Amino acid sequence: MKKIINTIIETIIFICGILSIVFVVLIFGFLFKEGFAFFKDYNVIKFIMGQFWYPDSNPALFGILPIVIGSILVTFGACLIVVPIGIMDALYISEIAPKGIRDVLKSSVELMAAIPSVVIGFVGMVTLVPFVKNLFDIPTGLTAFSGSITLAFMAMPTIVTISEDAIRSVPWQYKEGALALGATKWQTIRRIVLKTARPGIIAAVMLGIGRVVGETMAVMMITGNSAHIPNSIFEPVRTMTATIAAEMGETVRGDMHYKALFAIGLVLFVITFIVNFIADLFLGKNKNK
Amino acid sequence: MSKIEIKNFNLYYTNFHALKNININIAEKKVTAIIGPSGCGKSTLLRSINRINDTIEGVHTSGEINISGENIYDEEIDVGILRRNVGMVFQRPNPFPLSIYENVAFGLKVNRIYSDRNIINETVEKSLKAVLLWDYAKDKLHKSALGLTLEQQQRLCIARVIAVAPNIILLDEPCSSLDPVATQKIEGLMIQLNNKYTIVIVTHNMQQAARISHNTAFMLLGKLIEFDKTEKIFTNPLIKETEDYVSGRFG
Ligand SMILES: Nc1ncnc2c1ncn2[C@@H]1O[C@H](COP(=O)(O)OP(=O)(O)O)[C@@H](O)[C@H]1O
Numbered sequence: 001m002k003k004i005i006n007t008i009i010e011t012i013i014f015i016c017g018i019l020s021i022v023f024v025v026l027i028f029g030f031l032f033k034e035g036f037a038f039f040k041d042y043n044v045i046k047f048i049m050g051q052f053w054y055p056d057s058n059p060a061l062f063g064i065l066p067i068v069i070g071s072i073l074v075t076f077g078a079c080l081i082v083v084p085i086g087i088m089d090a091l092y093i094s095e096i097a098p099k100g101i102r103d104v105l106k107s108s109v110e111l112m113a114a115i116p117s118v119v120i121g122f123v124g125m126v127t128l129v130p131f132v133k134n135l136f137d138i139p140t141g142l143t144a145f146s147g148s149i150t151l152a153f154m155a156m157p158t159i160v161t162i163s164e165d166a167i168r169s170v171p172w173q174y175k176e177g178a179l180a181l182g183a184t185k186w187q188t189i190r191r192i193v194l195k196t197a198r199p200g201i202i203a204a205v206m207l208g209i210g211r212v213v214g215e216t217m218a219v220m221m222i223t224g225n226s227a228h229i230p231n232s233i234f235e236p237v238r239t240m241t242a243t244i245a246a247e248m249g250e251t252v253r254g255d256m257h258y259k260a261l262f263a264i265g266l267v268l269f270v271i272t273f274i275v276n277f278i279a280d281l282f283l284g285k286n287k288n289k
Numbered sequence: 290m291s292k293i294e295i296k297n298f299n300l301y302y303t304n305f306h307a308l309k310n311i312n313i314n315i316a317e318k319k320v321t322a323i324i325g326p327s328g329c330g331k332s333t334l335l336r337s338i339n340r341i342n343d344t345i346e347g348v349h350t351s352g353e354i355n356i357s358g359e360n361i362y363d364e365e366i367d368v369g370i371l372r373r374n375v376g377m378v379f380q381r382p383n384p385f386p387l388s389i390y391e392n393v394a395f396g397l398k399v400n401r402i403y404s405d406r407n408i409i410n411e412t413v414e415k416s417l418k419a420v421l422l423w424d425y426a427k428d429k430l431h432k433s434a435l436g437l438t439l440e441q442q443q444r445l446c447i448a449r450v451i452a453v454a455p456n457i458i459l460l461d462e463p464c465s466s467l468d469p470v471a472t473q474k475i476e477g478l479m480i481q482l483n484n485k486y487t488i489v490i491v492t493h494n495m496q497q498a499a500r501i502s503h504n505t506a507f508m509l510l511g512k513l514i515e516f517d518k519t520e521k522i523f524t525n526p527l528i529k530e531t532e533d534y535v536s537g538r539f540g
Pocket residue numbers: 302305307325326327328329330331332333334345
């Protein structure tokens with residue numbers, strides 16, 4: 001009897017494990033099928049280098065350059081903001097803050113991770129957007145810049161918690177050794193702690209970027225959604241994710257526009273895959289030590 | 290002449306009274322051993338001499354430790370300069386996860402002792418030679434120090450201390466993670482170094498204390514019980530607890 005129950009439970013667990021793989025394969029399969037189908041009817045170069053995204057014009061134009069630039073601009077801006085702040089925050093929490101402040105900071109960072117992106121997007125829309133508009137005196141606050149700030153908020157918890165883990169796992173003996181040689185606290189942090197924790201910190205940054213690249217709701221609400229190539233970060237842009245989310249409802253299943261959105265999905269997938277791959281590379285390196 | 294004078298020294302970990310009114314004069318350019326059962330405060334006392342205990346939350350002290358006549362617990366003391374003058378080797382070898390070269394050059398760089406590359410290179414070489422690691426390491430200077438054996442790592446940690454030219458070297462059970470052969474080699478090294486530096490070594494190994502030290506301090510429960518010539522402590526101690534301990538009746 002016991003044996004039968006055991007076998008049943010093992011089988012169920014096995015099926016669950018297999019199912020997760022099957023789902024992933026199915027999703028990829030679907031993405032690849034629809035995405036590649038698009039390139040049968042539309043030139044890849046025209047798709048990637050095309051400057052105009054006019055899916056409704058005649059003939060329809062599916063150039064994703066503006067939205068790729070939009071995504072890169074917003075992501076890059078977010079990184080410029082979040083990477084230094086996130087790493088310094090992690091350093092402060094793990095190395096400098098007294099216990100009370102450390103606990104408060106840690107829980108608030110973890111709380112930040114729990115806020116749904118649509119809420120961050122909404123709060124950004126009613127507070128940040130008008131603020132940016134007035135501050136820089138520009139026609140609209142719905143800009144790449146506002147998007148970057150919002151995304152920086154969303155990537156912050158990932159970057160802070162994972163960097164903090166990496167920094168905290170630097171053995172105390174290293175720090176003690178450095179201090180005992182006459183190094184100051186700051187020299188110890190810079191020369192020993194940051195250097196030892198570097199693979200973990202890079203992985204944290206990569207995972208943070210992964211989150212930023214894939215984010216949809218908040219950027220759709222905040223960046224203005226205009227698919228043209230911007231001249232500066234203070235102009236509206238549109239990202240790849242926002243394009244897919246906004247337009248999927250308007251398409252007819254199987255038509256060019258529908259397939260084009262899958263092709264965008266494919267490009268996104270390749271980008272996030274590369275980012276995650278780099279992150280894994282560094283995380284793995286960290287563990288082997 | 291005594292180099293380190295510890296006067297009425299007390300140390301508390303928050304509320305725990307770990308060192309109780311310690312008085313001891315440690316002679317210059319001699320090896321002084323601190324022995325005693327585990328938890329009696331040997332490490333704590335040693336770590337008070339370079340103020341590395343300051344980095345532990347809740348530690349406070351009273352009394353004085355004078356080095357060359359200057360109280361190192363004085364507010365005006367620069368702990369960076371103090372620690373450069375009072376090197377420390379830890380129980381477990383703790384080379385930085387950097388190259389062998391960078392490990393030895395670390396103290397020179399953070400203390401800005403030399404900026405000339407050639408002089409740094411020379412000092413690295415001299416320090417590695419002093420711990421008899423040069424012949425082995427000279428072709429591997431830029432390889433990670435973590436690839437060395439434990440004994441070599443401990444030698445490297447001693448080289449790293451020697452590089453900044455301290456007057457005092459503190460060693461906290463430096464051989465406890467080494468095998469007997471490696472232990473013997475490190476002991477030999479200490480005997481070689483002792484005419485250049487004032488050495489204070491904590492050890493739970495009484496043979497080691499007997500072999501390499503000139504003077505020995507015996508501690509028990511945070512108190513200094515007896516301090517005398519090593520020979521005297523091991524053959525004819527004045528106090529009964531010391532005799533019980535060195536003859537192996539407890540510990
Ligand atoms: N960081 C610390 N916080 C609180 N108590 C400590 C700390 N370090 C050591 N102690 C206590 O102080 C006493 C002396 O410790 P230690 O100096 O490490 O002993 P020994 O080196 O002789 O084994 C022990 O009772 C130990 O529990």
